[in-house]
Amino acid sequence: DGGITQSPKYLFRKEGQNVTLSCEQNLNHDAMYWYRQDPGQGLRLIYYSQIVNDFQKGDIAEGYSVSREKKESFPLTVTSAQKNPTAFYLCASSRAGEQFFGPGTRLTVL
Amino acid sequence: AQSVTQLDSQVPVFEEAPVELRCNYSSSVSVYLFWYVQYPNQGLQLLLKYLSGSTLVKGINGFEAEFNKSQTSFHLRKPSVHISDTAEYFCAVTGRGGSYIPTFGRGTSLIVHP
Numbered sequence: 001d002g003g004i005t006q007s008p009k010y011l012f013r014k015e016g017q018n019v020t021l022s023c024e025q026n027l028n029h030d031a032m033y034w035y036r037q038d039p040g041q042g043l044r045l046i047y048y049s050q051i052v053n054d055f056q057k058g059d060i061a062e063g064y065s066v067s068r069e070k071k072e073s074f075p076l077t078v079t080s081a082q083k084n085p086t087a088f089y090l091c092a093s094s095r096a097g098e099q100f101f102g103p104g105t106r107l108t109v110l
Numbered sequence: 111a112q113s114v115t116q117l118d119s120q121v122p123v124f125e126e127a128p129v130e131l132r133c134n135y136s137s138s139v140s141v142y143l144f145w146y147v148q149y150p151n152q153g154l155q156l157l158l159k160y161l162s163g164s165t166l167v168k169g170i171n172g173f174e175a176e177f178n179k180s181q182t183s184f185h186l187r188k189p190s191v192h193i194s195d196t197a198e199y200f201c202a203v204t205g206r207g208g209s210y211i212p213t214f215g216r217g218t219s220l221i222v223h224p
Contacts (some may be wrong), residue, residue: 005186007151028140031210038185040119040216040217041216042200042214042215042217043154043200043214045211048211050209059154088151089152090154092153092154094210094212096142096161096210097142097144097161097204097206097210098142098156098159098214099144099146099154099157099202099212100156100158101146101153101154102151102153103152104151104153105152106151
């Protein structure tokens with residue numbers, strides 16, 4: 001079945017450590033996105049990529065970094081510069097405006 | 111620029127009652143409109159979408175929505191809800207053509223009571 005996979009589902013890290021969240025898709029979509037979700041705040045766009053080897057900052061990119069070396073993969077690194085990294089992270093791909101979401105990764109920084 | 115307003119953060123309703131979740135948008139260009147549903151600790155999944163044509167759109171699980179261009183609204187309705195409809199619902203808009211970067215509303219929590 002085609003879809004978006006994110007791993008791991010739950011992730012715990014100590015404060016000050018960088019952590020990388022995985023996102024893979026087999027839908028052959030060009031565009032991919034990373035969102036952060038906090039209670040009551042909806043989805044906030046972190047980064048997006050519309051083509052391999054190119055990506056753009058979203059609304060809340062500070063403290064995050066991404067790469068897009070392959071069409072299928074769009075990993076997100078949460079760096080130690082992100083002041084409040086504990087959140088639910090969602091990856092998505094899209095075609096003609098419709099978004100296809102992964103199951104999410106819940107990151108807890110202790 | 112575009113924006114989405116979901117007018118209710120929480121909607122409680124009894125099982126088998128009708129429900130309407132409201133969504134208003136603003137955009138300087140023509141838009142595509144979407145409703146997504148999110149169950150606890152899961153990703154979002156598409157309920158329905160309006161791209162063009164008939165303004166009444168039917169989706170999964172018995173939901174439907176009506177696009178009203180003059181009122182810039184895209185309200186979601188279901189004539190009879192079930193306990194399993196308890197979830198978070200998000201309205202989203204993208205501009206037609208171009209980069210398709212979506213804007214999401216803050217979500218409406220639908221709580222169905224027995």
